[in-house]
Amino acid sequence: MQQLLLGDEAIAQGAIDAGLSGIYAYPGTPSTEIMEYVQKNDEAREKGIHCRWSTNEKTAMEAALGMSYAGKRTMVCMKHVGLNVAADPFMNSALTGVNGGVIIVSADDPSMHSSQNEQDSRFFGKFAMVPVLEPSSQQEAYDMVHYGFELSEAFKIPVMIRITTRLAHSRTGIASSKKKEQNPLALPSDPRQFILLPAIARIRYKNLLKNQAGLEDKSFDSDFNKFIDGEDKSFGIIASGIAYNYVMENAQDGKVKNPILKIAQYPVPKKLIDKISLQCKTLLVLEEGYPFIEEQLTGLIENGYTIKGRLSGDVPRDGELNPNIVAKALGLAVPETVATPAIVVNRPPALCKGCSHIDTYLALNEAMQKYDGNRIFSDIGCYTLGALPPFNSINTCVDMGASITMAKGASDAGLTPSIAVIGDSTFTHSGMTGLLDAVLENTPITVIISDNETTGMTGGQTSAATGRLEKICLGLGVEREHLKVILPLKKNHEENVRIMAEELAYQGLSVIISQRECIQTAARRKRSSI
Amino acid sequence: MKTDIILAGVGGQGILSIAAVIGQAALLNNLYIKQSEVHGMSQRGGEVMSHLRISSNPVASDLIPFGAADLIIAVEPMESLRYLNYLSPEGWLVTNTKPFENISNYPDFDKIIDAIKELPRRVFIDADETAHEIGSVRASNMVMLGASVPFLKLSSESVEEGIRLIFGSKGEQVVDQNLQAVKAGMEAAKAVL
Incomplete structure (x- = not known):
């Protein structure tokens, strides 16, 4: 019996069937549904497959490497730009090699449907000199997981599966193959395999180079060609x-x-x-x-x-x-098609009605009125839509966490106040270390953490920040009197503007946590509790 | 047999439920299917579309080529016009006429209807009104599914069975409401065909 599955889901089912012990990921379109499928899967629960979201792609990649060290099969999933975050452990994992099989799924987003760039992960695979599998169909994606784990364990090397948006988010009938039991706990036979001290790293690198000819032979023999x-x-x-x-x-x-x-x-x-x-x-x-x-x-x-x-x-x-x-x-005739009538206008994505980011931006816009110029550094999430009308609030969106560090750099250059607007999940993903940089110098920036208690843009996954933001900020050294928590609601507008204005005027580091649950996750919670 | 369908609407209007039911009905008939969806940023109140291909032969491309769709099913009138470049010269457009106005520059409604009327093969009904009449305001997407049944090359029985399988876990009441909505949609389409 075939199952109707998305490409992402086919990969997840393939991993469950191939003896997966743990999956690590941070949400990112178009890769999110791989982890979500495992989380909702009864069989995965019965088998005790580890499937909690990681704080970011780097921690995910490293945890996967640790699970592999212990002999188990593991998968780590991310969108293409997530691989940049995981690049350090990814590149080095090619040298350490693996013990239990490791598959890295990197989901590229050509045409940038939901991304900042369209980088091609195959280059990263080549850069690391690891084998890359590229499915053409969802069935191949399923089959390649089984094959990929075998290849990974045969060559003791991590294997990348590279997919793109249309494969990830297209659904078709999938036939399953035989299920495999999970690997037993087993430590690496060479206790120094994972110690990349220069003397050992040189040996590991030679080993990686030596394996290339064999990997190319495997590519030649591959049944998927x-x-x-x-x-x-x-x-x-x-x-x-x-x-x-x-x-x-x-x-x-x-x-x-x-x-x-x-x-x-x-x-x-x-x-x-x-x-x-x-x-x-x-x-x-x-x-x-x-x-x-x-x-x-x-x-x-x-x-x-x-x-x-x-x-x-x-x-x-x-x-x-x-x-x-x-x-x-191919030189074939392309049919003439009807043009879209001129009256059809674009319907750009927008913040949901009642979204807490709206109230945050309305207050910020008012508090900013007395400052000229564009000086609001922002980040990646639903709140990036604050760049569009009617808000026109933010001036940057570069990579996860860059809001705080760019605001710091601009402030170092003399632009005061500089403001950072970052989401809660983005903050725990890559904002905390940047905030520490600002704490160390008491840099005069105002960091607004727009905390909707979820990872919103990717569909409302658990946020590692929920319930912890104040403690994290205080722990990093933010001054108590300049750590403010506000409730972004229309009725609090005047007060929120006042608090923001005060902190903008302060010649040191301030953090304002603007906290109200995402209306989508709140509505979902309400529905499921009925 | 081959039916290539473009589904169009605004994020949250339920086009993926329509796709899921048709896909299920196709599987019941042992047909091949590929259905491509839009996730992520574009779902936030933006335009959304899905490619649904069902065929008695294996389907190669996940995307329908331009000028090759047999059918566009739209749950919103302006969105029904956005993907006309996919429609084959013999293809049908089946659309809801109830506008979803979440943008300030939404065009003049009459002009949209005029543009729809220019197409030689089109069916347009007020699915929200029909859904309201049968007391299930949230089932306008299923009304549109019903209105498209004559063009799917699938029996209405398989579509109904698809509904039972897709919505079964949500209880009998949801299944019945959706079945009723599909029936009302079929009748509304028949009345204007």
Whole structure:
């Protein structure tokens, strides 16, 4: 019996079936549903699979490495920019290697549906020199989890599964394979495997380098690759991930007669490239994300070839692909379509009616009236929508936690007051250390933690900050008299403006916790309690 | 058999429930399905859409190509027009006429209706009104599902069975309300076809 699952959910079910002992993650679109599926799954509960959210992607990656040290299979999930946060343990885990199997799922968001950039995680995989699996379908995603854990344990190396938005958030029927028991607790046979002191790290690095040839052989042998021969040798098609689906969509009814090579596993297998380059002197590369395979082709094949793709301009350099973009690149006719009528206007995302961030911004806007210029540094979450009308409150959104540290830097440069607006979950994710920097110098900035007691933008996951913010701030050394807690409601507007104005005028560090539960999670709680 | 459907609306209007029921009905008929959804930022009161593809053959692309959709089901009239570039020349548009006005520059309602009327194959009903009449104001999305049944190439029985399976865990009352809403939608569509 097939289950109807999202790509994310297929990965989660695959992990449960493959003997997962623990999953670590911080919410981030389009990866969030992997953890959520395990959390809601009865079988995972019965098997005692660890499935609590981590404070950020770095702590998640490190906890996963610890679980692997103890011999268990573990998965760590994040969105592409989350991998930047986890980059330190991720890069070094390639050197330490693993004991129990480790899979890192990095979910890329080309076209930036819900992200600040569209970086391609395959580059990170190559940078770390770890194998990367790239599914084209949700079923492959499921199957690759089983295969990925075996590969990880065979080579004692972490394995990345790289997915993109459309694969993560598309639902289809999934067939399960045989279930595997969890690994027993077992320590690494070499007690020094995980000690990256220079002398040992050099040995571990040589070991990583030595493994590359074997990993490339595994890529070549991978059952997930596919070669479909074709009689038209005028050009050959190399496709990966979701782009392969778009090729196959266009190939229906025999419309594409060229050889097609699907690559599903990295490092890029040179012998597989030879298979198609022996037949075709022109190669069209179709991949979702950056020109990862395309860039490497020049080094893998001889001179005299024409390579078409995102670099050559035959495919748009940025953004998601779709069946029509791929049809055009394949030289197929694209149907004329009806244009969207001019009366249709955009409906940008907006803060929910009754959202606490609204009252926070209305008070802040008023308190800021006497200061000129744009000086509000903000962060990543629902409250980033404060950048849009009618608020136009904030001036930056860069990366998790950057509001506090950027405000500090601006203040160091002489911009006073500088203000930071950060959410509660973002604060515990990456804001606390920056706040400590400000405490150490009593930097004259005002930090507003807009605390809605949840991780809102990703759908209301538990926030590590809930009930702890005051203690955390005091513990970091924020002065009691400049730590204010306000209730952002219309009826408190005047008082909130007054408190903000006072703290803005203070020539030292202030923190204002503006605290009211997210109306979405409050409504959900009310419904479930009826 | 192949039906490619674009579902359109505003975040929170329940297009994913429509997709879930049709998907379930398709599975009951042993059809292949792929359904792509929008999560994250765009759900915050913004426009949302979903691609739903059901077919007797395996489905390759998760996204419907432009100009290839057999059907657009919209729960909001302006949103019904946003994805016309996906509609095939022979495709149908089935939409609710009740506007969801959460933006200050929402266009003139009559102009929207005029634009819908320009399409050769369209069905438009006030699903909110229909839902109100049968006493389930929250089931306007299921009314729209009902109105689209004639174009799904699935039997109304499988759609009803889909509702039982999808909403069964929420109790008999919810199932009955939704079944009633689908029926009312089917009748409303029949009356204007």
